Amino acid sequence: MATLTVPVTEQKKTYEQEALITGAEAIAVACKLANVDVVTAYPIRPYDTVMQYMSQLIADGEMDCEFIVADGEHSQFEIVKHASVCGARVFSGSSGVGWMYAMEALTVSPALRVPIVALVGNRALDDPGAFGVEHNDALAVRDLGWNLVWVDSGQEALDTALIAYRFAEDPRIFVPLAISCDGAFLTHSQALVNIPTPEQVKKFLPRYNRGNLLLHPDNVISVAPQCNEDWVMEIRRQNYEVTERACDVLKEVYADFERVFGRKYGNPFFEEYMTEDAEIVLFGMGTLSTPVEVTIRKLRAQGKKVGFVRLRWFRPFAGAEIAKALERFRGIGVIDRDVSFGSPDLSGVVATELRSAMYTHAKTRPPVLDFLCGLGGREVTVADVEKIADITFQAANGKPQPLTQWIGLRG
Amino acid sequence: MGQLFAVELIYRGVFQKTLAKNISRAIVLAAHEEGKWGISFGRYSDSPERNGIPAKSFAIVATDEETLQLGMAHYEPEQVDVTVVLDDTLCRGIESWAWNGVQAVNRATKPGGTLIVTSTQTVDELLKLVHRRDQPYKLGIVKGIASSSGMWVYKNDHTDVRVLGAIAKAAPELVSQKSVENYITSHLKDALKVTSARTAYERFNAVDVKPGQGNPEELRHYQLPKWEQMDSGLAIKGQPQGGPYADPATNKLGGYRPARNERFQKYTTRTERPVVNFQTCTKCTLCWLNCPDGSFDVTPDGTYDANLEACCGCGICEAICPVKNCITMINEVHFTDNSSQWLAFKKDKCTYLEWLQATIAEPAKERTHGFRYRGQYQEQVPQALEIAQKS
Numbered sequence: 001m002a003t004l005t006v007p008v009t010e011q012k013k014t015y016e017q018e019a020l021i022t023g024a025e026a027i028a029v030a031c032k033l034a035n036v037d038v039v040t041a042y043p044i045r046p047y048d049t050v051m052q053y054m055s056q057l058i059a060d061g062e063m064d065c066e067f068i069v070a071d072g073e074h075s076q077f078e079i080v081k082h083a084s085v086c087g088a089r090v091f092s093g094s095s096g097v098g099w100m101y102a103m104e105a106l107t108v109s110p111a112l113r114v115p116i117v118a119l120v121g122n123r124a125l126d127d128p129g130a131f132g133v134e135h136n137d138a139l140a141v142r143d144l145g146w147n148l149v150w151v152d153s154g155q156e157a158l159d160t161a162l163i164a165y166r167f168a169e170d171p172r173i174f175v176p177l178a179i180s181c182d183g184a185f186l187t188h189s190q191a192l193v194n195i196p197t198p199e200q201v202k203k204f205l206p207r208y209n210r211g212n213l214l215l216h217p218d219n220v221i222s223v224a225p226q227c228n229e230d231w232v233m234e235i236r237r238q239n240y241e242v243t244e245r246a247c248d249v250l251k252e253v254y255a256d257f258e259r260v261f262g263r264k265y266g267n268p269f270f271e272e273y274m275t276e277d278a279e280i281v282l283f284g285m286g287t288l289s290t291p292v293e294v295t296i297r298k299l300r301a302q303g304k305k306v307g308f309v310r311l312r313w314f315r316p317f318a319g320a321e322i323a324k325a326l327e328r329f330r331g332i333g334v335i336d337r338d339v340s341f342g343s344p345d346l347s348g349v350v351a352t353e354l355r356s357a358m359y360t361h362a363k364t365r366p367p368v369l370d371f372l373c374g375l376g377g378r379e380v381t382v383a384d385v386e387k388i389a390d391i392t393f394q395a396a397n398g399k400p401q402p403l404t405q406w407i408g409l410r411g
Numbered sequence: 412m413g414q415l416f417a418v419e420l421i422y423r424g425v426f427q428k429t430l431a432k433n434i435s436r437a438i439v440l441a442a443h444e445e446g447k448w449g450i451s452f453g454r455y456s457d458s459p460e461r462n463g464i465p466a467k468s469f470a471i472v473a474t475d476e477e478t479l480q481l482g483m484a485h486y487e488p489e490q491v492d493v494t495v496v497l498d499d500t501l502c503r504g505i506e507s508w509a510w511n512g513v514q515a516v517n518r519a520t521k522p523g524g525t526l527i528v529t530s531t532q533t534v535d536e537l538l539k540l541v542h543r544r545d546q547p548y549k550l551g552i553v554k555g556i557a558s559s560s561g562m563w564v565y566k567n568d569h570t571d572v573r574v575l576g577a578i579a580k581a582a583p584e585l586v587s588q589k590s591v592e593n594y595i596t597s598h599l600k601d602a603l604k605v606t607s608a609r610t611a612y613e614r615f616n617a618v619d620v621k622p623g624q625g626n627p628e629e630l631r632h633y634q635l636p637k638w639e640q641m642d643s644g645l646a647i648k649g650q651p652q653g654g655p656y657a658d659p660a661t662n663k664l665g666g667y668r669p670a671r672n673e674r675f676q677k678y679t680t681r682t683e684r685p686v687v688n689f690q691t692c693t694k695c696t697l698c699w700l701n702c703p704d705g706s707f708d709v710t711p712d713g714t715y716d717a718n719l720e721a722c723c724g725c726g727i728c729e730a731i732c733p734v735k736n737c738i739t740m741i742n743e744v745h746f747t748d749n750s751s752q753w754l755a756f757k758k759d760k761c762t763y764l765e766w767l768q769a770t771i772a773e774p775a776k777e778r779t780h781g782f783r784y785r786g787q788y789q790e791q792v793p794q795a796l797e798i799a800q801k802s
Contacts, residue, residue, distance in 0.1 A: 020439055046455075132455070140580065184452075184455035185454070186484070189452040190436065190439070190451040190452060192439075192449075226519065290483045290484050291484040294481050379485070380483070381484075411639055
């Protein structure tokens with residue numbers, strides 16, 4: 001389950017200190033522990049909390065890195081791309097339209113095999129200008145070779161940032177990765193987080209080694225050529241190979257994380273909450289886990305057996321495993337904090353992806369309903385979740401329901 | 412299920428942002444000293460970087476993690492055990508970014524909960540500002556001027572720990588004074604601050620406010636439109652043109668009053684307001700031209716009347732006015748409504764001018780925020796400490 005602090009198995013000293021920090025600040029702390037070499041920054045809410053905190057850590061002498069405030073998001077990601085090719089461990093990030101402004105730099109990175117780790121403080125895309133969370137910003141790179149993970153607590157943000165470096169910098173992977181933190185609910189809420197010791201981190205995270213991909217006078221290579229049709233398809237196939245391996249590598253990394261830090265995340269790809277005896281489940285990403293879990297406890301007190309599956313890794317999307325975990329329920333209610341305009345059944349991205357995985361892998365086909373909810377920073381309320389569960393129960397009981405519905409909308 | 416608590420801090424950006432954050436963090440960390448769990452956050456939709464803007468910070472505390480999650484299921488708590496107002500000029504009501512209307516500071520205070528205000532005023536004076544409501548609550552004062560403590564250039568005047576002491580007195584089940592002192596010792600490492608917190612704890616006394624007691628002003632309420640009622644393409648209709656309005660004495664139309672957005676009343680940003688001498692006004696137009704919010708109405712007389720629902724209280728008109736004492740910025744706590752000064756002047760010139768002379772004399776002229784000259788805040792720190800010691 002999503003807890004505020006993930007249960008710690010018995011170990012003598014599992015963390016160095018406890019701190020009251022935001023999710024974005026937790027990622028800054030992870031970057032400090034990972035001894036990141038080059039950080040590029042450009043302010044945009046809600047991502048900017050991480051750059052503020054990191055510059056404070058540098059000013060306080062706690063952290064040492066090249067901290068470059070770029071002239072815009074595109075430069076931010078170009079700089080870390082180049083630094084990464086030169087062997088530097090890098091960090092960057094953005095939000096909403098800032099992330100979109102970097103788009104060209106984001107698209108070129110995966111093929112160059114640079115393990116950039118970025119924070120996306122999820123924010124609605126303009127217009128209208130708005131600060132609140134929506135997942136369409138990070139999801140815009142879902143088809144480009146980036147790995148994408150969503151977290152729901154400060155502790156998970158810190159741990160996942162360490163996992164991200166280990167995973168992205170694995171020579172079998174070497175592609176960029178974005179950690180998504182919901183704007184406001186996670187980026188700007190301070191909770192108590194256990195900070196691991198530098199020794200533990202050292203044990204878990206080896207030095208970044210690009211091997212013969214290192215751009216260096218001692219290793220003369222030329223990177224990023226222009227190609228004609230004789231080459232592009234093979235290059236795409238190389239990146240595709242990364243996605244074939246990604247799930248297995250992630251499992252290894254999580255197992256190692258548990259061994260070193262003693263914190264158990266179980267299945268790396270998704271987290272189950274009260275699913276054991278559940279008749280229907282809800283499915284979604286990010287901090288909506290809080291109102292969903294509170295509602296599930298409320299519904300269970302009324303005898304309604306509802307569970308929740310929170311998707312962590314959207315890329316790689318562990319389709320077979322997810323379908324296998326979900327096929328046993330009578331109904332699935334997906335909560336999408338995004339829109340995919342014009343998609344099949346006019347659903348959100350997560351529901352469309354899940355239906356695709358279920359079609360291929362699931363032995364049974366429970367109804368997969370989609371609920372567009374919590375867009376633009378609107379709260380996903382307990383009342384919303386009760387309504388979603390109720391509609392999903394009706395579909396499970398054979399009463400057909402619209403495949404996509406708007407919840408929490410004035411209208 | 413365990414116990415759940417919430418505290419909200421209402422403050423003015425940008426000068427009090429750090430103070431509010433420090434206090435809400437301290438509440439969580441002090442409660443954690445006694446084994447409780449908590450989160451602390453500033454309300455995300457606020458824009459506390461803007462000078463004078465009302466904003467909120469929250470601390471949610473619970474006896475266990477599962478109960479805390481219950482509190483986190485709502486972003487902004489519907490009800491709070493304690494509301495802290497860090498600037499008494501906020502007591503007239505608050506409107507933050509795109510909130511569609513002014514709200515009372517005691518709106519979220521639980522029935523029987525406590526409203527704590529940092530102020531040099533009395534409870535009776537504050538109740539002229541704080542809106543009445545149907546449920547009883549308690550009101551207590553931490554003596555002091557609106558503090559900018561914690562802001563990097565300003566001196567620390569102990570407002571943070573004094574408020575903590577008051578909270579421990581108001582809601583001991585949320586956090587005990589012992590935990591507050593343990594927190595100060597372990598995190599702030601300042602023995603003098605422990606003394607300040609303890610003194611504030613001992614002196615803090617909240618009085619009962621009965622249902623219906625307080626400012627009788629009715630706050631306007633707005634209904635947000637449904638999606639199909641909204642104009643598409645993000646097009647927002649412009650305001651209709653304004654026009655002349657009537658002179659109350661002759662009933663003749665004259666002057667010009669622009670039409671304004673009635674949903675966005677900017678006055679809650681204001682800590683002081685311009686007071687105009689219509690007799691010495693030379694009609695030079697400078698205030699009207701330079702007001703960044705277009706808040707001056709041209710009166711049928713050709714003078715300029717600051718419309719106090721539109722005025723943010725920036726003071727540019729006072730600075731630009733070439734006539735001595737024609738426009739004077741006055742601390743907002745001396746006013747309970749936004750009525751037109753020009754109408755008062757037209758109604759009874761002698762009474763208005765007498766009132767004006769009395770009002771623009773010290774100490775009403777003293778500002779709560781923003782300063783008349785460089786170094787004024789440094790001068791106020793000893794004064795603030797003196798108030799704290801005497802209170």
